[in-house]
Amino acid sequence: MNSTFTLLVVDDEKQNRTLLTELLQDDYQIVLAKNGVQALEKARQHLPDLILLDVLMPQTDGFTVMRALKAGDDTRHIPVIFVSALDSAADEELGLELGAVDYIAKPFHPPIVRVRVRNHLQAVHQRRLLEQLALIDGLTEVPNRRRFAEVYAREWRRCMRSSSPLSLIMVDVDHFKVFNDTYGHAAGDIVLKRVAQTIQDALNRPADFVARYGGEEFVVVLPDIDADRAQVVAEKLRAEVERLHIPYPQPGASQWLTISLGGASQIPKQADVDDRLFIDADTSLYAAKHDGRNRVLWANAHLPGS
Incomplete structure (x- = not known):
């Protein structure tokens, strides 16, 4: 003290x-x-x-x-x-x-x-x-899902008051089960820690926030960033993880371990968090994985101000 x-x-x-x-x-x-x-x-x-x-x-x-x-x-x-x-x-x-x-x-x-x-x-x-x-994930040492819920609600209300955009990115480590099954869970844990730290280090602004959402999934909160700028951030995260050059056990689309990212952006209009932003980001992540992984897809990216 x-x-x-x-x-x-x-x-x-x-x-x-x-x-x-x-x-x-x-x-x-x-x-x-x-x-x-x-x-x-x-x-x-x-x-x-x-x-x-x-x-x-x-x-x-x-x-x-x-x-x-x-x-x-x-x-x-x-x-x-x-x-x-x-x-x-x-x-x-x-x-x-x-x-x-x-x-x-x-x-x-x-x-x-x-x-x-x-x-x-x-x-x-x-x-x-x-x-x-209680708010830190014990493995990756980034904030956990509970902390994400607090930060997300706080930033939602703040962006609502200032009529600013709020962007959300869902991240998933590609084919992580295969990696775990091949190299073992201890090696998988090390990979998750490296991915989490890489994402955290790549976020430049104090308000940018990453949390482990569960398993091999992470979520990134970007206040005051519209869809175009948020997609640039997401692409940076994707590239930084691939640049780690973690060998993948079954080379396919990429020689190295990669991540898929789905995002969405919205200007909050109400005090209570609208679930659509999270659902849109999660749906975009699913589409990114379905379309071949190791890519960024954005919900309603064609809409101005989305």
């Missing part, structure tokens, strides 16, 4: 804010708020990793702030430690029932506060690592 973690310290007494800042500023980035209204504003603005929240504050007390945090989609998952002069068991019970991860009574012992903050941030760190691992 390091200073990339951000803490929001909320207390109406300047002395307490100063004490907590001096205690924690060497290890974390500190954001300060002196009342409940400021606390909610800065929580939404900074989305801190942890909040140290006083209870007794004028106008909007800490318990009210906590309820508002839990009601917000962006803030409900931020862990909160109450730091309060209210030290009865009933107050502590209420704070924990509202969703706080800890309750520290004033006057507090600085070393105890430091250790508790560190422990809770360690839990945050570990949870995020697990969340990231």
